[in-house]
Amino acid sequence: MTALSRTRYFLDFAVSSLLRRRWRTLSLILVYSCIVALLGSVLLFGTALRREAATQLSTGPDIVVQSMIMGRHDMLRAADLDALRGLRGLRRGEARLWGYLYDSSAAANYTLMANADTAPGEALVGEGVARARKLEPGKLLFLVSPAGKFLKVRVKSVIAPKSALISSDLVLLNEADLRAFFSVAPDLYTDLALFVANPREVATIAQKGAIRLPGRRFVTREDLTRSYESLFSWREGLVLVILAGAVIAFAIFAFDKASGLSSEERREIGILKAVGWDTSHIIAQKLIEGGLVSGTSFLIGFILAYAHVFLFRAVLFEPVLTGWSTLYPRFRLTQEIDGLQVTSLALLTILPYVAAILVPVWRTASADPDEVMR
Amino acid sequence: MIELCAVTKTYNAGRPNEVVALGATDLTISDKALTVFAGPSGSGKTTLITIVGCLARPTSGRVVLNGEAVSGLPQRFLTEVRRRTFGFVFQRFNLVRGISAIENVMLPAYPIGTPHARLKTRAMELLSSFGMAHRAHFNVEILSGGEVQRVAIARALVNDPEVIIADEPTASLDGERVAHFLAIAADLKARGKTVIVTSHDPRVTGAATVDRLVTLADGRPADATP
Incomplete structure (x- = not known):
C-alpha cells in the first residue's frame, strides 16, 4: 500500500x-x-x-531454369523442358518467353511476357504501365522494339493491383506477337518454370535437373525470396x-x-x-x-x-x-x-x-x- | 540534543577559490528550545544550519544527533535522518513553482507513502492552522510573501519533525509578519519542538521568546548566551 x-x-x-x-x-x-x-x-x-x-x-513456380553462357543469361530451347519431364516428383513444367523493353516515351522499363490466354493483337498491362501510358481497357498500346519494329496491341485489361508489387511493369502479349516483336526464333524461350508436387523435394529435383542439364541454372523459389x-x-x-x-x-x-x-x-x-x-x-x-x-x-x-x-x-x-x-x-x-x-x-x-x-x-x-x- | 564537535566546513578545498565558511566549531543545541544564530552576512550562519540539518556534511568534525553520530552516515541514511528529524524553512522559502500550496506542503511526505486522503487532511490542517486554507489550491507563484512564508512553515511541519530549522525567515517581511513568525516559533516550542533560526534581524535576535542566541563572526561562534 x-x-x-x-x-x-x-x-x-x-x-x-x-x-x-x-x-x-x-x-x-x-x-x-x-x-x-x-x-x-x-x-x-x-x-x-x-x-x-x-x-x-508463393504462387509462382518452384524452380526457374535459365540457360547460362559465360555467366550471362541466354535463351534456351524447348528440348530442355523435354529433358526434365521424366524427373520423379516434377508435377508440371512450362517454357516461358519474356524480355525487357525500355520505353523512351515514358522513360520506363517494361517486362514483356508471352501469355497463352492472350489473343493476337491484345495485351494485358500492369498497373504501372497503364499509369505511365494512360491506358485503360480498349485503348491501343504502341511499342517500338530496339530494332525499330513496331507493335500495336489493344489493351484487354489492367492486371489487378493486388499483385502490383511484381506485375506493375508487366505487359502480357500473345506469344506469336512477342516473338515477332523481338525477332525470337520459334524454338527459343527465356526460361523454364517447374512446379514440384512436394515442396520439400524442390532442392533435390533442382540438383537432379542440374545433372541432366549441365550449364543451366536452377533457381528455386527460396533463392528468389532470398x-x-x-x-x-x-x-x-x-x-x-x-x-x-x-x-x-x-x-x-x-x-x-x-x-x-x-x-x-x-x-x-x-x-x-x-x-x-x-x-x-x-x-x-x-x-x-x-x-x-x-x-x-x-x-x-x-x-x-x-x-x-x-x-x-x-x-x-x-x-x-x-x-x-x-x-x-x-x-x-x-x-x-x-x-x-x-x-x-x-x-x-x-x-x-x-x-x-x-x-x-x-x-x-x-x-x-x-x-x-x- | 544536537552536538557539533570541532566541525569545520571548507568550500572548494584545494582550489584557488577555497573558502573556509566555518572554522572549528563546538556547539550544543538543546531540545525544545528556540535557538537563534545571529551574525552579519557571510558569518557562517547558513553554513552552520545546513550542517546541523544534515543538508551538507562537515569537512571535518562530527555532528551528533541524540547521541548518534550522523555526519558520516551514507547519503541514503542521512536523507532518512533528515526526513524523520528536520523540517526546513529556507531563506527564499524554496517552494516548488507551478504547483499549489497544498501540493508543496505534501511534498516531504511523498517518499513515506502516506495514504493520499490522510496526507491531504494533514496538509489542509496545517494550512488552516496558519490561516491559509482558502489559498490551499492556489499556485505558489501568486501568493504574497507572507503567504509563501506560511506555506513554507506548513511544509516544514508536515512530517511532524522534532527540529524546525529556519534560515533568515523574516528577511524582507514587515513588522507584523515578523511578529507572526515569532508567535509561530513560540507555539512550536510550546508543542515540544526544537526551533533553530538564523537571523541578523534585531526584531528576532532581541525577541523575548528566544532561549539562546549564538552570535557568529568570521565562521565561528563569537559568543553565546546561555
Whole structure:
C-alpha cells in the first residue's frame, strides 16, 4: 500500500512537472515522435514488402531454369523442358518467353511476357504501365522494339493491383506477337518454370535437373525470396543510413533537452532532497517522467508510421523502397505488425532517451542538497 | 540534543577559490528550545544550519544527533535522518513553482507513502492552522510573501519533525509578519519542538521568546548566551 501510494505520488509529480514545462515537453514529444515515425515507417514498410514479395512468389513456380553462357543469361530451347519431364516428383513444367523493353516515351522499363490466354493483337498491362501510358481497357498500346519494329496491341485489361508489387511493369502479349516483336526464333524461350508436387523435394529435383542439364541454372523459389529480401533489406538499409543523420541530430537534441538540467531543475532536485527525498526517489520520479515522454512519443510515432505505411502507402519512401524502374507499383500492403520489430524499435528509441535522463539526474541527486541548491 | 564537535566546513578545498565558511566549531543545541544564530552576512550562519540539518556534511568534525553520530552516515541514511528529524524553512522559502500550496506542503511526505486522503487532511490542517486554507489550491507563484512564508512553515511541519530549522525567515517581511513568525516559533516550542533560526534581524535576535542566541563572526561562534 505504501509503495503504491508512493508510486502514485511520483507519477502525479512527474505529470505536474511535465505540465509545468509544457512547451519544452511538447517540442520534445514532437521531435521524438517524428523520429519514431520515420524509423518505424522504414521498418514497417520493409517488413511488409518482404512479406508481400513472399506472398506473390508463393504462387509462382518452384524452380526457374535459365540457360547460362559465360555467366550471362541466354535463351534456351524447348528440348530442355523435354529433358526434365521424366524427373520423379516434377508435377508440371512450362517454357516461358519474356524480355525487357525500355520505353523512351515514358522513360520506363517494361517486362514483356508471352501469355497463352492472350489473343493476337491484345495485351494485358500492369498497373504501372497503364499509369505511365494512360491506358485503360480498349485503348491501343504502341511499342517500338530496339530494332525499330513496331507493335500495336489493344489493351484487354489492367492486371489487378493486388499483385502490383511484381506485375506493375508487366505487359502480357500473345506469344506469336512477342516473338515477332523481338525477332525470337520459334524454338527459343527465356526460361523454364517447374512446379514440384512436394515442396520439400524442390532442392533435390533442382540438383537432379542440374545433372541432366549441365550449364543451366536452377533457381528455386527460396533463392528468389532470398534475393527479394536482400534487395529490400539493402534498400531499407540505405534509407536508414540516410535517416542516421536525423537520428543523430535527435540524439543530440534529446540529450540536450533531457540531460542538460536547467538551474531551475537543479534547484528543484535540491529542494526535494532537502525536504526528505532520497536519490532513488528522485531517479524514480525522473524515470517516470522520461517514461511518459518516451512512451507517449513512441505511441504517437508508431501510429504515424502505421498510418504513413498502410494508409498513405509510405509516400515518403516509396521511390526508394519499391521502385526498380520509373514504374513504382501502387498497391496496398497487408496490415501486419511484427511484435519483435515493435519491441526493437521501442528499445532503440526509448532506452537511449531514458539513459540520457538518468546519468545527469543521478549525478545531481547524489550530491548534498546544499551543494545542489547553491 | 544536537552536538557539533570541532566541525569545520571548507568550500572548494584545494582550489584557488577555497573558502573556509566555518572554522572549528563546538556547539550544543538543546531540545525544545528556540535557538537563534545571529551574525552579519557571510558569518557562517547558513553554513552552520545546513550542517546541523544534515543538508551538507562537515569537512571535518562530527555532528551528533541524540547521541548518534550522523555526519558520516551514507547519503541514503542521512536523507532518512533528515526526513524523520528536520523540517526546513529556507531563506527564499524554496517552494516548488507551478504547483499549489497544498501540493508543496505534501511534498516531504511523498517518499513515506502516506495514504493520499490522510496526507491531504494533514496538509489542509496545517494550512488552516496558519490561516491559509482558502489559498490551499492556489499556485505558489501568486501568493504574497507572507503567504509563501506560511506555506513554507506548513511544509516544514508536515512530517511532524522534532527540529524546525529556519534560515533568515523574516528577511524582507514587515513588522507584523515578523511578529507572526515569532508567535509561530513560540507555539512550536510550546508543542515540544526544537526551533533553530538564523537571523541578523534585531526584531528576532532581541525577541523575548528566544532561549539562546549564538552570535557568529568570521565562521565561528563569537559568543553565546546561555
